[in-house]
Amino acid sequence: MDVWRCLDLDLIGGAEFLASQKLAAEPSPAARHLYALVLYRQGRYAAAAHTAKGSTHLGCAYVYAQSCLKLEAYSDGISALETVRSNGIEPSGERGIPDRAAVELLLGKLYAASGDDNASLMYAHSAKSDPWLWENVLALCQDRTINLNTANVFKPPPDQPPQLAASTGLLFPPKPTGSALTPAIFSNSKSKVEASLQLFKDADSSPQLTPARSRAPALVETPSVKESLVPFRRRILKRPPLSLADDRSPKTPSTPLNLTMPGVSSRSPLGLGEPMPPPHVTKPTSLSNVAETIASIYQYLANYECKRALEAISQLPHPHQASPDMLAVAARCHFELVDYKEAAAIYERLRKVDPYRLKDMEYYSTVLWHLKREAELGFLAHELIQIDRLAWQPWVVMGNSFSLQQDPSRAIACFDRAIHINPKSAYAYTLQGHEYVAEEKLQSAQDAFRLALRADPTHYNAWYGLGTVFIKMDSPKWAEHHFGQALRLNPNNAVLVCFMGTCLEAQEMYPQALTYYKRACKLQPSSAVARYKKAQSFMAARLYPAALVELKYLHSLVPEEANVHLLLGEVYMELSNRELAIKHLTQAAVLDPKVKESVKQQIDLLEKS
Known part of the structure; x- marks a missing residue:
């Protein structure tokens, strides 16, 4: 009875019949494993777990743990695998029987799903045994609490011939006597995760996996900052922190900035700007x-x-x-x-x-949302729904499409559907939170952002969303706390840095706010918003010459922005340069008729002085 042939050909019905008959005729652990495996391949996880439960057979324990992962019975799966692991896992060569690397990879997934720090340790053990499983290496790369030295991952140890690297995938040198792999690593005050860091050492014993503390700055030109200072309702509270809002700051201009950047520099085929070292x-x-x-x-x-x-x-x-x-x-x-x-x-x-x-299409839809490409976004949503309406990504795309059509209630319903399909989608919760903010349902927005953080505590966009909610609630202190959490996860995001400055400015902590605006300008020199906020802070501190320097640079970036001309006019008024003050105030009124009355009042004051 060739069950494996049926499995290879995806003839699951035949495989189930043959495996069940084999188990009835020969109730051995191997037959039990094969039948449980067929049930697992059918998606009958509870039946597979019931069949494999209680067996010390390695294959049965593995299928049982896989089923527990699907059923969210993480502790049961961990217990089963740790039992067989403690008994020793020897290479068997038998089909369908996992090796040590596979067992430790599955243990890492179970620990990660349960929120246990042992996940990193298990992924490290698995990568040591066989990095070509890839998922173990990828999990370590995506763990933002550590900093993996990827140069050593696929490198054989010094005493191993290079041609064996691909077949063994060894990451570490042979374990010395009394090495970090012994239980003694857990006897001191270090956590198990810290102890796992000791595993990543090269031949000279220098640590290769250390806590990540710094990240490279993202120095880029902002292609368009037209949306950067528009009211919270339709832009800033809508998406991840990629722009700024000022309407709560003491120095908010009367109209939003309409800043557009000049053409970007020559690019590589992937669109990279100026080459980095x-x-x-x-x-x-x-x-x-x-x-x-x-x-x-x-x-x-x-x-x-x-x-x-x-x-x-x-x-x-x-x-x-x-x-x-x-x-x-x-x-x-x-x-x-x-x-x-x-x-x-x-x-x-x-x-x-x-x-x-389908993967990554949720981000593509957000890109189209920002570019206001309504037709393209609607077409993308239609196509993805046709591909698989039971996946969560198409419903996120559909929600973004309705959002762009100014239909938040239907957008929320689509995000609800995405969450129902995948309750661990932090991104869907976050977008839903922004829609609630658009509807002025701030409590519901808070709930959505907190559910996003429950799904993924490292989702900085949700911390950002909570910060903007507290700005809407006129609670700059709480907003500062949540923006600080987001900034801790993504310290080189110039927008988050600017929001921290805005919160401090709202608390009349102008010198501290100015420090953040300077940092934002350093992170993103071409950010018109950061420059504008920095100039405003200089004006609030009555440092008019410094404000003039920033505004002149800003004017070179966005010469047609009315608010920049308005601020330039005010600076020149303070510096007693009547001619240039009238010139820029007049230009502001030409570019934006809505400021005409304000400009007229300032020119009248200037003529009376």
């Missing part, structure tokens, strides 16, 4: 080197070092650069760098290469 990545020449580079790319993205991620992608051979996963990473990097047009162009390429892809 290359990271420590060499041109990959083998599968091991390619895998190492891709691991570093995911690590950069997890830490929001988007410029470095793009540079590393450019180091890959062209076929790998053009692969769907790398296109998705490149587009996501441009999304985080607020380069929506480039992100949209790469997502379009991704759709041509992989037209049935």
Whole structure:
């Protein structure tokens, strides 16, 4: 009875019949494992767990733990795997029986799902045994509490011939006597995660996995800041912190900034702007080197070092650069760098290469939302729903489409559907929270953002959302706390830095606010919003010459922005330069008729003085 042949051909019905008959005729642990495996492949997780439960057979324990992961019975799965692991796992060569690396990878998933710090330790053990399972390495790269040295992941130890690297995937040198793998690592005050860091050491014993404390700044040009200071309702509270809002600050202009940036500089094929000093990545020449580079790319993205991620992608051979996963990473990097047009162009390429892809389409839909491409967003939603209406991503895309059509109630319903399909989608909760803010349902918005953080405590967008809710509630102190949490997760986001300044400014802590605005300008020199806020702070401190320097630079970036001319006029008034003051105030009135009355009053004051 060839059950495996039926499984290989996806003939699950035949596999179930044959496996059940084999179990009836020969109730051995191997037959029990095979029947449980068939049930698991059918998606009958409770039946598979019931069949495999209680057996010390490695295959049965593995299927039982897999079923527990699906059923969210994490502690039961952990207990089963830890039992067989403590008994020792020897290579069997038998089909369907996992090796040590696979068992430890599944343990890592179970620990991670239960919120246990042992997840990192299990992923480290698994990567040591076999990094070519990839999921173990990817999990370590995406763990933002550690900093994996990807250069050692696919490298054989010094005493191993290089040709064996691909087959064994060894990450570490052989375990010395009394090494960090002994239970003694847990006997002191260190946590198990800290102890797991000791595993990542090279031959000279220098630590290779250390707590990540700093991230590279994202120095990019903002392609458009037209939306940057519009009212909270339709822009700032709507999406991840990619722009700024000022309407709660003491120095808010009477109308929103309409800032548009000049053309960006020449770009690489992936849309990278000015070249950065290359990271420590060499041109990959083998599968091991390619895998190492891709691991570093995911690590950069997890830490929001988007410029470095793009540079590393450019180091890959062209076929790998053009692969769907790398296109998705490149587009996501441009999304985080607020380069929506480039992100949209790469997502379009991704759709041509992989037209049935659902993963990452939620970010593509947000890019289209920011670009106000209503027709394209609606078409994308329609196509994805046709592909798989039972997946959560199409409903997020549909929700963004309704949001762009100014229909928040239907958008909320779509996000609800996405959450129902995938209750752990922090992004769906966050977008739903922004829709509640648009409806002025601030308590519901808080609930949605907190549910997002329950699903993913490292989701900085949800912390940002809570901060903006408290700004709407005129609670700058609480807003400062939540923006601070977001900034802790993504310390190089110039928008978050500016929001911290806004909160401090609202509390009349002007010197501290100015410090944050200076930091934002350093992180993103071309940010018109950061420059504007910095100039406002200089004016509040009566540092008019310094404000004039910032405004002149800002005027070179956005010469047609009425609010910049308005502020320039005020500065020149304070500096007793009547001619230039009237010139800029008049220009502000020409560019924005809504400020005519205010300009007229200021010119009258100037003529009377």
